[in-house]
Amino acid sequence: MATKAQTKRHTPKLHIRRGDTVMVLAGDDKGKTGEVTQVFPDKMRAIVEGVNIVKKHVKATQTEEGGIQEMSASMHVSNLAVVDPKTGEATRVGRKIVDGKSVRYSKKSGNIIN
Numbered sequence: 001m002a003t004k005a006q007t008k009r010h011t012p013k014l015h016i017r018r019g020d021t022v023m024v025l026a027g028d029d030k031g032k033t034g035e036v037t038q039v040f041p042d043k044m045r046a047i048v049e050g051v052n053i054v055k056k057h058v059k060a061t062q063t064e065e066g067g068i069q070e071m072s073a074s075m076h077v078s079n080l081a082v083v084d085p086k087t088g089e090a091t092r093v094g095r096k097i098v099d100g101k102s103v104r105y106s107k108k109s110g111n112i113i114n
Helices: none
Strands: 021-024 033-040 045-048 053-058 067-072 074-076 080-083 093-098 101-106
Touching: 021 045
Parallel strands: none
Antiparallel strands: 021 033, 021 080, 033 045, 045 074, 053 067, 093 101
16 A cells, blocks of 8 residues: 555646647657657656657457557657747747636747647
């Protein structure tokens, strides 16, 4: 059983969401961009399409063929930055209240990110 010090109270809000276009800031794929396909807030990781490609050995089943498949592995969100829709550059994300709703905005250009 986990002690009180080991359990997290809540999962933090991340600066990226599924569907965002992000740029890789560190690692072998530094500088590449791609779309976020899946986010794991409890692990602080995300899967980006076409980035961090790994080979997975898959056993054949009745419906699928076996072999070596290439797939995208998850990356830590600290290595990703949202691409500003206006300039196309990596930017930090801030939050502000607009019309009573919390929205994300680009710190570089000030544009709201949807």
